[in-house]
Amino acid sequence: MKNPIHSLVAIAVFAALAVGASAQPAVKIAVVDMAKLYDTHYKTVEQNAKIQADDQKAQEEVEKMNKDGNALVEEYKALNDQSNNPALSAEAKTKAQDAAQKKLEQIQNKQREVQTFIQNTRNSLGQRLNTFRALMLEEISKVATEVAKRKGATVLLDRAGPTAIGISNLIYADASYDITEDVLKEVNKDRPAGAATAPAAPAAAPAAGSSGTPALTVPGLGGTKK
Secondary structure (H helix, E strand, O other), X not given: OOOHHHHHHHHHHHHHHHHHHHHOOOOOEEEEOHXXXXXXXXXXXXXXXXXXXXXXXXXXXXXXXXXXXXXXXXXXXXXXXHHOOOOOOHHHHHHHHHXXXXXXXXXXXXXXXXXXXXXXXXXXXXXXXXXXXXXXXXXXXXXXXXXXXXXXOOEEEEOOOEOOOOOXXXXXXXXXXXXXXHHHHHHOOOOOOOOOOXXXXXXXXXXXXXXXXXXXXXXXXXXXXX
């Protein structure tokens, strides 16, 4: 005969497992495009515009510094020509050579100044952008989670994020699962009147002095690196 105590224990265990399983909420998935939410957020638009404006100012400053440096180059060339003028006395040639050498040192200092300014500007703008992006993604994630919970979702997936092999985490999802537009309305509900609604050009790689900037070129020396 089967032990009645063992039977009761088995029934109790089964009942406990059944209760535990039923306590788990049914899985309901929601999908969101975090990249779109970040790019179209009014704060992102404003931040990109600010960084682009600062980058433009930096490029203008680099052009000014290079203009000053190129003036030094012209002075150096004139002194160098004097030192090679056969009509001058040996003493005059020596003075011109000494002056040319000092001018060359000023040019080299200007080159280093330009490079340091460019690098510092890139680092500063890049850090600003990275810090802003991290804070914004955290803020957007919280709003997206709140919207997903209101819709009864138990799992929220980002359709924009790449995996380790470079493809989206989400291969396919029915459009009815996508709550991006709902979250977009939520994150932009406090947008100030008159704020830009279209995303500004991405400012992901600030590069002061990266285009259209003259370089200091000295005979026998390389120009400033971009």
